[in-house]
Amino acid sequence: MKKQRKSSIAAFVLGFIFLLLVGGVAFVFNSNLFEREAPQIVLPKEIEWNLKDPIKVQIVDASGLRFVRASLFDGEKSIILDTKEFKSAEKMVDLNLSFPKMGFGANKKVFELNIEAVDGSKWNFFSGNSVSAKSVIKVDTKRPDVNIIGSSYKIMKGGVAAVIFKAQDEAMKSLYVETNFGKKFYPTPFYKEGYYITLVAWPTHIESFTASVVAIDRAGNLTKSHVPYFLQDKKYKTSTIALEDRFLDGKIADLIAEMAPERSSLTKLEKFKFVNEDMRKGNEANILKVTSAVPIDLISGFYLKPFYPLRNGKVVASFGDHRYYEYEKQPTSESYHLGLDLASNAQAAMQTSNDGVVVFARENGIYGNNIIISHGLGVYSLYGHCSSYMVKEGDVVKAGESIAKTGLTGLALGDHLHFGMYVQGVDVRPEEWMDEVWLKESIFNVIESAKKIMDR
Known part of the structure; x- marks a missing residue:
């Protein structure tokens, strides 16, 4: 009976010890104190260095870093560039490594950079996880x-x-x-x-x-x-424009109802400010995105004919106008006119004067139905307020080809063409691109x- 009792106690003790061991092992393997992932060193395999700007190295670790060292080897001897020890573990360390000022690596063109790091984990018998990384440093001090x-x-x-x-x-x-x-x-x-x-x-x-x-x-x-x-x-023109109720209750209200119905509860002046500022900003961002692309393939030349997009077109608004709007003599909003407005007959055909690729042909807020054509070298022509399209995005067009008809779409009060020119996303004077002498002297002769x- 006593033997059985002793056996039961021994079994209980052994079981308890086993559970403690299992629990201890589970604790070790699952506790953050004993995490087993080595630090991560952000270091390219190869670096070209001018010996002036510091080499930037980043080291991260989940449990925190307690030791970091950077050394440089010139094929004969090694020198310590930086050593850091942390009393409280750092989860991220940034190194800015500078070349030794004197007495090392004279006239050497290739070095080896070595980064060592140890974290604050209790793994590996409390010594932590360690890692090292190397990079080949190629010296280049010659300017382009x-x-x-x-x-x-x-x-x-x-x-x-x-x-x-x-x-x-x-x-x-x-x-x-x-x-x-x-x-x-x-x-x-x-x-x-x-x-x-x-x-x-x-x-x-x-x-x-x-x-x-x-x-x-x-x-x-x-x-x-x-x-x-x-x-x-x-000097570009500045003008003050008095807003009329029929314009606010007509064109502006219609634009809001069509393109931003969620803004219908705004007052008429708030609607105008939204159209002239917020909607305009979004529309111009669309244009900037499309007209910023630059060809990367080698070209042997560049030539464009003067642009005459609308036959017998009369200028009704100039490029670069800074317009100030007021209502009942109170300042309301302002904007720049980024194109040349041309008018002839209603729904007159407009042509592209040069070959190109249609990169944009869709509705674009205040610009209405909007077409943009790429002519190479980062040059783009823009056609706004079209009543209808004769081309679509991706079409290759030839000089003299009709691309659309003038209209009243967008923020247009009368049937006309808003004609714009862009160079790498910047709106520029269309008049220059319509001037044969300017094209020759400023571009082609160069x-x-x-x-x-x-x-x-």
Whole structure:
């Protein structure tokens, strides 16, 4: 009887110990204190370095990091770039590694970067999870070569100019023309390998204009070359327009009912502000998206005929007008007119003067039925307020082809064509693109002169 009791107690004790062991093992395997995932090191396998800008390395770990070390090996000896130990574990560590100022790796072109990290886990007998990562560092301190081959003599506010340049670097990363107002114009490969062409635009609302070709290689070496343009200022019309009830209760109310019925409860002035500001902003965003694309395939030339989209069309509103609206002599809203309004007969046929591809043919708010055609080199023509389409998106059109008829769609009070020109998303003076002399002097002659230089 006593033996049986002792056996039962022993079995109970053994079972209890077993359960403790199982529970302990389960705790170890499931507790965050004993997590088993090694830290993650964000480090490319290969880095090109100019020895000036720091190399950025990020290390993350779920349980937190307690030790990080970065070292650089030049094939003969190694040097510590950074060591960090943390009393309280850090879940993310960013390293900014700079090249030693002196006494290491003289004239070496290749190094090996080694990153080591240990987390704060209690795994591996409380020593934590460790990881290391290596990257081959290739030294490149040579800046890209940039040489301006030719450019337009001048650029007018609201207008366009050309620039052709040579840019070379075996590790080229970025190439663009930078302006003083933040816009980047991207080039198209031109005529021969290593040469590029782009058009730049000076928006009407920007007071001054500068442009520089910027080339950056993968190592971060940068070359900036100023493009010398003579700046021709131009004053654009400003006008104050008194809003009438028949316009607010008619055209504006109809636009809201058709395109934004959820806004029907707004007052008539609120409806006008919504159409003139919010709807306009969305419509112009659609245009910007479509007209920002730039060809990336090499071209050997570029030529356009002057644009005459509407036969016998009379100008009824000019480009660049800054319009201030008021109601009962109180300021209400404002906007810029980004095209040239042309009118002739009602539902007159409009033509494209140059070959192109239809990239947009749909309803677009205040622009009504709207067509946009790409003509290459980031140049686009726009046709608004169409009553009907004769083309669809994706169509290839030829010079002289009828594409639509004028109308009253969108924010149009009378039958007319809203004609616009865009260069890489920037609205520009249509008058320049309708001027044979301007096209020749500012674009085509620049191209031909640059070709002669490139052929030498």
